[in-house]
Amino acid sequence: MEASKDAMSELENGMATIIRVFHRYSGEKGKLKKTELKALINNEMSHFVMKIQENAILDELFADLDQNGDLEIDFKEFVTLIAMVTSACHEFLNPDSSDN
Secondary structure (H helix, E strand, O other), X not given: OOOOHHHOOHHHHHHHHHHHHHHHHHHHHOOEOHHHHHHHHHHHOOOXXXXXXXXXXXXXXXXXXXXXXXXXXXXXXXXXXXXXXHHHHHHHHOOOOOOO
C-alpha cells in the first residue's frame, strides 16, 4: 500500500489493519494453521469472540472456514470470519440501529 496513512479513510485504515494482523500471524506463507488462527482470535478478537480454549471448538471453526480443504486458512477464508464476527457484533456496537 503506497498511500500514506493520512490520506486513507477510517474504513481504509481498518482494512489495512485487518491485512496487517492476518500477515502478522500467517507470516510469509500467507496462510494460518490452527494454532495461528487460535492465537489470532485469542489475542486480537477477545472483546468480540470468546477465547478458544477447547480443541473441539477450534476444530469446528477451522473446518467451517477452510472452504478449500487444504488444512490452512488463506486470506479470503479469514475475511469470512471477519465478516461473520462484524455482522454478529453490529447490534452491540450500534444499538440504535434500525436494521432489525
